Structures are given as structure tokens and as C-alpha cells.
Amino acid sequence: QLQLQESGPGLVKPSETLSLTCIVSGGSISSSSDYWGWIRQPPGKGLEWIGSMYHSGSTYYNPSLKSRITISADTSKNQFSLKLSSVTAADTAVYYCARHKFSTGWFFPDYWGQGTLVTVSS
Amino acid sequence: SYELTQPPSVSVSPGQTARITCSGDALPKKYAYWYQQKSGQAPVLVIYEDSKRPSGIPERFSGSSSGTMATLTISGAQVEDEADYYCYSTDSSGNNYYVFGTGTKVTVL
Numbered sequence: 001q002l003q004l005q006e007s008g009p010g011l012v013k014p015s016e017t018l019s020l021t022c023i024v025s026g027g028s029i030s031s032s033s034d035y036w037g038w039i040r041q042p043p044g045k046g047l048e049w050i051g052s053m054y055h056s057g058s059t060y061y062n063p064s065l066k067s068r069i070t071i072s073a074d075t076s077k078n079q080f081s082l083k084l085s086s087v088t089a090a091d092t093a094v095y096y097c098a099r100h101k102f103s104t105g106w107f108f109p110d111y112w113g114q115g116t117l118v119t120v121s122s
Numbered sequence: 123s124y125e126l127t128q129p130p131s132v133s134v135s136p137g138q139t140a141r142i143t144c145s146g147d148a149l150p151k152k153y154a155y156w157y158q159q160k161s162g163q164a165p166v167l168v169i170y171e172d173s174k175r176p177s178g179i180p181e182r183f184s185g186s187s188s189g190t191m192a193t194l195t196i197s198g199a200q201v202e203d204e205a206d207y208y209c210y211s212t213d214s215s216g217n218n219y220y221v222f223g224t225g226t227k228v229t230v231l
Binding site for chain 1 (some may be wrong): 224
């Protein structure tokens, strides 16, 4: 059974870089049919797609965040990461990592981690 | 930026049918996907590619799409179906930019 687990600091200071890692077990991030990505949800609000990547290095980002985010993979550790720079209080959210299944030309999250709350505050 | 619009809330009595809509300009050419999120939990995929149901999802969940609107139907809603529901799709740019809908709170009472 595929499992994903987010890890990283729960508190980040304004203007600093948020860094999260998603550890994948029960499957390989090098799978040919899977993408891997991040979604966030501010407290009490809806879901926001952040972006996703393929193990070869191709990345796809939300245009509203593109200038601040980097999603990358470490295939040797079977994990992938998110870096979000210059954070503000508006970046406070539960961050989910998720496998994005590729099918018929599109990809969609089908397996999710449990989520981790990141608070931006001094 | 691309938007998918959902009604904020839908109420249904147990055993009745709930319909949740998702409106987006690109939906005539793009698939819609639906997620259920119960309080304090990660979302769960309930419908993919407009109308397909993942294994383990009850048959009372079904999906359809026509024109610029996709619909999630819960036939014979159960108390345990009370949750937030989000649609998900991509815009027509071809840049693999994906969005979630605004979300719908379904109350079963």
C-alpha cells in the first residue's frame, strides 16, 4: 500500500524559506506513470494546487506561486521536496504531498499524505 | 487565472439525492475529478475522469459532465457522507496548470 508522509518544520519566520519533504513508501517515485506534488489548505479555507514534478525533473507549477517554489526529487531516498521562498502569513496552511496519477494526458492526486501544518510567524 | 465554481453548501436528508455542481470554462474539453474531505482528514478521491469510481468508493457516488458543468451525485446520501467536496481540473492552456474548485459543504440531516 502506497504511503506518503510529510516532514519539516511546523513554524517558519516571515521572509524565510519553507522546506518540506515527502517520504514515499510502498512505491517508487521513479514509476513511469506517476507524478508527485504538493497541495495546501489555509486554515478554514479550500484546497490550492501548488505544483507537481516527474522523476526525470519536469516540473509544473501554479502560476501564482511559480516565482517562489521549487519541487524536486531525491530518487535515491525515494522522496521529494517543496521549497517556498519569501513566506508571509498568507502561506500558513496545511501542506499535503500527493501522488499524481497520470492518465489520458492529465494527472490528478490519488494518494495523499496526512498533511502537516506550517505556520508562518515571527 | 482559471476558476472552478461550486455552490458553498448543499443540504440533503438521509436517503435522498445530493447533487454538487462544478462550473468551469474548460470543462467541455477537460476531465473533472472529485474529492471528499471530512473534518481534520486528507481529501479522498471519489470520482476521476468525469465519471469513474475508484475501487472502494460506494456506488452511491457518481459523476457526470455536460458542457461547462460537471456534477457529483450522491444517491441515497448517508450521514457519513457529510463532508466538504472539491472538484479538480485543468485549464485550456495546455501548461498543466491545475486548480481545485471553491468547495461545497454537504450537510446530511
